[in-house]
Amino acid sequence: MQQTNPLATVSEKKLLKQFAIPSIIAMLVSSLYNIVDQFFIGRSVGGLGNAATNIVFPLTISCIACALLFGIGGASAFNLTLGKGDTTHAKYFIGNSATMMFLCGLILTFVSQFFMVPMLKFFGSPNSVLKYAITYTRITSIGFPFLILSTGGGHLVRADGSPKMTMIINMTGAIINTVLDALFVFGFHWGMTGAATATVIGQVISCIIVIVYFTNFKTTTLTKDCFIPHATYLIKVISLGAAPCFNQVAMMIVQIILNKSLKYYGHRSIYGEEIPITCVGLITKVSQVFFAFIIGISQGLQPIASFNYGAKNYSRVKRAYLLAIKYGAIISIFSFAMFQIFPRQIISLFDNGTANELYFKFSTNYFRIFLFFICICFMQPISSNFFTAIGKPKKGIVLSLTRQIIFLLPLILILPIFFGIDGIMFAGPIADFTAALLCTVLIIHELKKEEFKIS
Template structure:
């Protein structure tokens, strides 16, 4: 049976480097384009509105992260359960994982949108908004919240499309949405002078168009037909999806929690420094979104790795699993090292792309850039390894890895170091967390590779 599966499905016999190229490149492009939603808004708002506008998008960012968390929970979870099921030869029941995932994404998106609109001002204050930034953040979020169901479906649905062997379609979905967003941003913000409202409206329209493309694709799924009953949620199916999507979801939720704590810490200790409350939050938002470009490469590679690893682990071809994993690690390491060099050499030039500011603004931004992202050269290990464990059906290890950097290490450091070092403590918390998380993840991967199925391959 194992031999038959490998001969019938390209995931079981095509060379690993070719498969990784085939799946990772579209995933990287999709992730890069997806990150453009936030970066493009930051660019137009920064140049049209200024520092307070930049700070407002950063305050609203945890809500965007929560959408991505839901999208990854059901998207990667649905894709992983689908591919594992296909790898075991169970094509009959595989379609229900795709249909259930799509339905739950839409339902959770509507719920999150409603909660956000009902408690908008308290939420934004809780996220750390200074009073002078709050009107801008409310203006922006009041509109983007309407797009949450579409953001979740377009982001998570891309994983379901890629699981069907259509990574280029996933790329197209993200590209179309981002291009629409960019063009409309230019028209609404610069052309019509709509500021925060224009940027938010452009974002939502792009997300709506991308989600329509996902729905159309799911109605013509290639691998297995998706009948109406596949979209009716069933507890056992949803729980299976959630168990394998939990690791990347928890990673995003951890990022959201850290972002909230980071904003509140920057607000408090910034207010005690020469920089004030808003400058640190504005600079932190820019740096977070720029680092997202690097992580788009790494996460795109990990997502491209997922179907290869899931299928071959299910088919018991462990040598192919091991080879694919280490190939992804090597490529990601090169990308992160190049990013480290650029971030250390050209921080002011990068910050300047997102608008002008005072000398204090640039002074803090350059300092924060160089210190907080000092160990970005190591940031490939945790996301790829967490996704690897999820893809082989070991979600508990994947969840633990997802929590190492953000929750177990960074969050306590953000609470402790500033008490002794002031706002500089925030800057040093990032690289320390990156270093320790990398060490822990490396140890867990080494132990896994010593297991009999991997050691003899």
């Protein structure tokens, strides 16, 4: 198994392209779920509708956190075990992970449906936005089990050596969502209800494709007993998936505090409550297009690093990581140029003609200032996932928490006290720079270890 598996023999550059390109496409298409909703809602409902999707966004992040916990955790455990030649136990990591993803989705649906209004208010919803947020959440929360299993299941499918199928899973759901968005929102004039319904239908169909794939797994046969949760396997999966999960949880916490801060300081500024929340929500989701490339590269790196580290092919692990960093740097520099030169043009895509000059002033300033150090933001996601992939989740967790919790969150709370709403803008580049610096120190220390020196 170790000698014949392509992960052990094909060149790292070819493998990274083979796994990363479908992952990037899958992530780009996945990000369209939010971008497309923003476009159609912005063009039909207007700014309050887009503000509502930003208020609801922490729920989406919580779903992604569960998907990554069991998706990346299960995929890493599967590939590490497979790299050691143990095919008997590897399949249980896949089945256990799939079961837990769906169960987590059911729990989130229940919580969202029964505690919706107090939860949305806690997320920072202004009264003018609340009814739109309720309409959107009441429908999209039904799709949480399908969203989690389709997103996390894509990682398990990729770990089986089928990155193109992962791409198909994401593309199918996103294309269906886009077509139905146009039909429901513009054709039937259903507004928020139409956008939410289109999203759920796309998620359900993507989930069905994942389930069908599980019946024809390539590297091993998934039997019924694989899907019965067992502590032995779940502990391993959770330990390896904790870093990307914590990163999402950190994003959710920051998003909630950010919404509250934007509402509080926006009310005390010339912009009011709605403009900052609407603009920041749009910019966050647009920046996800950049992160789709970076996360796609890090996901493409995962099976290569996991398998070869398990097989003790350390030179291949190191070369694959350095290639991923190189590609990440190129994409980051290009994104920096786009966000600095064309912020107004980008934000105008989501306007139905009702936005005023204050709206564009805030959005262009936020784009340029908050995302100023996006040119170095590739380091943290790729390196955090790298540590997880080689079975060192503690370092991955540290890196996953640095940018969001350790640096960004305190800055969001402290800087506005002195600089008002502008302080929130400056929190972003400071957090990005310090997180990248710490990441560089940790990764250099890791690559200086004996096994990588010998290789």
